[in-house]
Amino acid sequence: MREPLKARSLLDPRSLADALKMLRDEGPLTPLAGCTDLYVSLNFGTLKETRFLNLWRLDGLRTIQMRGDRLAIGALATHTDLIRSPLVRKRLPMLATAAREIGGVQIQNRGTIGGNVANASPAGDTLPVLAAADAVVVLQSAAGVRRVPFTGFYTGYRQSVRRSEELIVAFEIPRLSGRQWFRKVGTRAAQAISKVVMAGVVDARHEHPRIAIGSVAPTVIRLPMTEAAIARRAPIDEIRHVIASEIAPIDDIRSTADYRRRVAANVLARMLEPVGRSRRGSTGG
Numbered sequence: 001m002r003e004p005l006k007a008r009s010l011l012d013p014r015s016l017a018d019a020l021k022m023l024r025d026e027g028p029l030t031p032l033a034g035c036t037d038l039y040v041s042l043n044f045g046t047l048k049e050t051r052f053l054n055l056w057r058l059d060g061l062r063t064i065q066m067r068g069d070r071l072a073i074g075a076l077a078t079h080t081d082l083i084r085s086p087l088v089r090k091r092l093p094m095l096a097t098a099a100r101e102i103g104g105v106q107i108q109n110r111g112t113i114g115g116n117v118a119n120a121s122p123a124g125d126t127l128p129v130l131a132a133a134d135a136v137v138v139l140q141s142a143a144g145v146r147r148v149p150f151t152g153f154y155t156g157y158r159q160s161v162r163r164s165e166e167l168i169v170a171f172e173i174p175r176l177s178g179r180q181w182f183r184k185v186g187t188r189a190a191q192a193i194s195k196v197v198m199a200g201v202v203d204a205r206h207e208h209p210r211i212a213i214g215s216v217a218p219t220v221i222r223l224p225m226t227e228a229a230i231a232r233r234a235p236i237d238e239i240r241h242v243i244a245s246e247i248a249p250i251d252d253i254r255s256t257a258d259y260r261r262r263v264a265a266n267v268l269a270r271m272l273e274p275v276g277r278s279r280r281g282s283t284g285g
């Protein structure tokens, strides 16, 4: 059931400094970015929070630029911004591919990468990309900035190390070498939550393969045993076996554990095919 809006309040900062002061002095406040996740719970009457902080005007959090040799993506960059960014397409093409598969155009125009990450759904499509890319989450409060490796950001199902007075302000991605790919398997191509979502970076010599997967555990995860099998150039059947035993998916309304295991193995095997034979999901790089 829809809830009355009058019981809720919204603070509307004009600068990041103001927003951080409001979080410190007037919190707890729930940040609002594109609202594509928050509106769903508002509409269903399940949104418990009543006091909000509007981030949408903070244009400084929307930039995508190089910071030294790192790609820095502002938390308010929308999925459309990611798709259109020449820097993202060049440095992190698997992120542009992921953004293209999120919702429909309306969701891509409003939904942000910061919202996708902060929402902390294990099925969030940008999450395996950031995990495979060894991204760093930049968190800021009125007290200062701290950087957290993306792989250490989540502490459990929908839990993260972000403190209530902090905002995610950016993601920093190191230079990656090798082929990048992203693959989402869902009921249909658009407007569907994934049953399995995977991203990877593998160079020609298989030296530092990085594979991350969502929708098979309480949080997005990297697969160290599978990565080790790829690095030692194990036969593909062995790699399929390793990934199937490394993940522990559950049965839920969207899929069964057995299906997810088999799909994960198939997707990975397809992605490891030599360039040229693997058509879907590979994004060059």
Ligand SMILES: Cc1cc2nc3c(=O)[nH]c(=O)nc-3n(C[C@H](O)[C@H](O)[C@H](O)COP(=O)(O)OP(=O)(O)OC[C@H]3O[C@@H](n4cnc5c(N)ncnc54)[C@H](O)[C@@H]3O)c2cc1C
Residues within 6 Å of the ligand: 030, 031, 032, 033, 034, 035, 036, 037, 038, 039, 040, 055, 075, 076, 101, 102, 103, 104, 107, 110, 111, 112, 113, 114, 115, 116, 117, 118, 119, 123, 124, 125, 126, 166, 167, 168, 169, 191, 192, 193
């Ligand atoms: C029809 C539909 C289809 C969708 N399809 C997909 C899909 O295919 N794949 C997918 O991954 N997602 C999908 N989503 C979910 C959603 O669109 C994305 O997660 C989106 O990226 C959320 O971004 P937002 O800016 O709208 O977040 P919001 O709804 O504004 O916020 C989400 C959460 O993040 C917090 N938050 C936002 N920004 C910050 C910040 N900078 N710092 C700290 N906390 C912050 C908010 O407090 C809130 O808890 C879909 C949603 C809908 C309604």
